[in-house]
Amino acid sequence: MTTVAMNNYSKQIKNARRPQAKKQPRAVSVGEAVLARQLDLMKIAYTKEFQFHPERKWRADFRIDDYPILIEVEGGVWSQGRHTRGKGFEGDCEKYNQAAILGYHVLKGSTQQVKSGRLLRDIENLIKALEEKVA
Numbered sequence: 001m002t003t004v005a006m007n008n009y010s011k012q013i014k015n016a017r018r019p020q021a022k023k024q025p026r027a028v029s030v031g032e033a034v035l036a037r038q039l040d041l042m043k044i045a046y047t048k049e050f051q052f053h054p055e056r057k058w059r060a061d062f063r064i065d066d067y068p069i070l071i072e073v074e075g076g077v078w079s080q081g082r083h084t085r086g087k088g089f090e091g092d093c094e095k096y097n098q099a100a101i102l103g104y105h106v107l108k109g110s111t112q113q114v115k116s117g118r119l120l121r122d123i124e125n126l127i128k129a130l131e132e133k134v135a
Contacts, residue, residue: 036048071109
């Protein structure tokens with residue numbers, strides 16, 4: 001290989017684009033699937049994976065349509081998931097605080113709270129309270 005060919009090769013390698021891995025869709029957790037079914041049964045309209053912030057790519061698991069309500073189903077609360085460790089917890093605090101500043105009510109619950117119906121009752125109670133406030 002000549003020097004010219006080697007220089008050319010180096011430029012090609014340096015400027016070559018590496019293939020980008022395609023993002024896989026996020027798997028739906030058990031808690032999210034159960035809550036979606038509960039909301040469907042109660043005929044509560046919702047949007048999944050709602051991006052609520054105008055600048056950040058933050059998403060809430062659910063937004064209750066026609067109401068300023070965001071729902072988060074927290075996974076891994078008993079298995080030291082990211083929501084219960086320092087950096088993940090701080091990130092969640094920043095996200096939820098920004099949602100509140102933007103005027104959203106944020107309800108959070110564990111998978112067990114979803115399965116027991118507790119989170120659904122809280123959603124229904126918040127909807128009722130917001131409707132009474134308007135009336």
